[in-house]
Amino acid sequence: MPQPRAGVGRRMVEVQDRTRESFQRLASAELPALYWLARRLVRDGAEDLVQEALLRAYRSYGTLRREAAAGPWLKSILVNVFRDQLRRQARSPEELPVDRVEDFSLYQTLVEQDPLPYSDTLHHDYLRAFAKEDVREVLLRLPELYRAPLVLRYMDGFATKEIARLLDAPLGTVLARLHRGRKRFEQELWAYAQETGLLLRRTVQ
Amino acid sequence: MTESHGVIPCSEAVRQLWDYLDQAVSPEDQAKVEQHLSFCRRCCGELEFATQLRGLLASQSAEELPPHVKARLERFLADL
Numbered sequence: 001m002p003q004p005r006a007g008v009g010r011r012m013v014e015v016q017d018r019t020r021e022s023f024q025r026l027a028s029a030e031l032p033a034l035y036w037l038a039r040r041l042v043r044d045g046a047e048d049l050v051q052e053a054l055l056r057a058y059r060s061y062g063t064l065r066r067e068a069a070a071g072p073w074l075k076s077i078l079v080n081v082f083r084d085q086l087r088r089q090a091r092s093p094e095e096l097p098v099d100r101v102e103d104f105s106l107y108q109t110l111v112e113q114d115p116l117p118y119s120d121t122l123h124h125d126y127l128r129a130f131a132k133e134d135v136r137e138v139l140l141r142l143p144e145l146y147r148a149p150l151v152l153r154y155m156d157g158f159a160t161k162e163i164a165r166l167l168d169a170p171l172g173t174v175l176a177r178l179h180r181g182r183k184r185f186e187q188e189l190w191a192y193a194q195e196t197g198l199l200l201r202r203t204v205q
Numbered sequence: 206m207t208e209s210h211g212v213i214p215c216s217e218a219v220r221q222l223w224d225y226l227d228q229a230v231s232p233e234d235q236a237k238v239e240q241h242l243s244f245c246r247r248c249c250g251e252l253e254f255a256t257q258l259r260g261l262l263a264s265q266s267a268e269e270l271p272p273h274v275k276a277r278l279e280r281f282l283a284d285l
Binding site: 020023024027028031032033035036037040047050051054055058105106107108111123124127130132135136150154155160175178179182185186 | 219220223224229247250251253254255257258259261262263265266267268269270274275277278279281282283285
């Protein structure tokens with residue numbers, strides 16, 4: 001008969017060891033997704049955000065039910081850390097006046113301004129001019145209030161209900177911010193290209 | 206749908222396009238958007254552009270980590 005005390009202790013250690021190693025294995029596979037999500041959410045400090053999320057995730061590893069859910073689980077923890085950081089910064093909300101964003105249509109602006117007069121596929125070619133770093137810069141121009149739902153919905157594929165839970169906001173608020181975020185994103189795609197000479201650079205290349 | 210009862214203006218159709226693409230509109234609103242698209246070339250263009258914009262966002266998926274970032278994060282994980 002094994003000593004109950006030693007037996008329990010050994011099992012505990014085995015579970016601990018397996019838990020730590022399996023966490024490291026699961027988390028390691030998700031590092032690129034976590035890092036790029038963090039880079040889209042914050043201008044600086046993406047690595048810190050990932051590390052804080054990893055710490056928090058490791059402490060609550062027991063709440064992960066299935067290994068296959070590790071990716072969304074880790075991302076949701078990272079978003080929680082991001083949300084808490086925003087709260088600590090205690091910035092005043094950057095809600096935009098509705099009419100300023102509602103009226104803008106990038107599609108229509110491109111038709112009217114025709115920034116690529118030799119293009120037969122103007123809208124397609126305009127978007128193609130944006131490299132990944134350009135898209136990131138455009139996103140970072142948006143207030144976090146609008147950027148976070150947009151990133152989570154259209155880049156990381158979270159459902160709107162899940163985004164509401166992660167950001168601790170009512171669903172209606174998230175939907176409204178998604179709508180304004182999309183409009184603001186269109187506005188900034190236009191402004192960024194104008195201000196940086198993006199189209200000229202791409203045409204010359 | 207009959208008569209002009211369900212007809213919506215361009216502004217309303219455009220406002221709903223992304224939700225329409227998300228399949229996040231009610232069946233009634235879906236029918237209204239589709240009816241509008243059936244006769245409005247501009248809004249069909251807006252719809253195609255919205256699809257391209259979504260594609261632009263979705264294509265920013267995770268890539269490999271820069272080596273120095275990978276090394277630091279792996280080290281951090283190992284030290285947990």
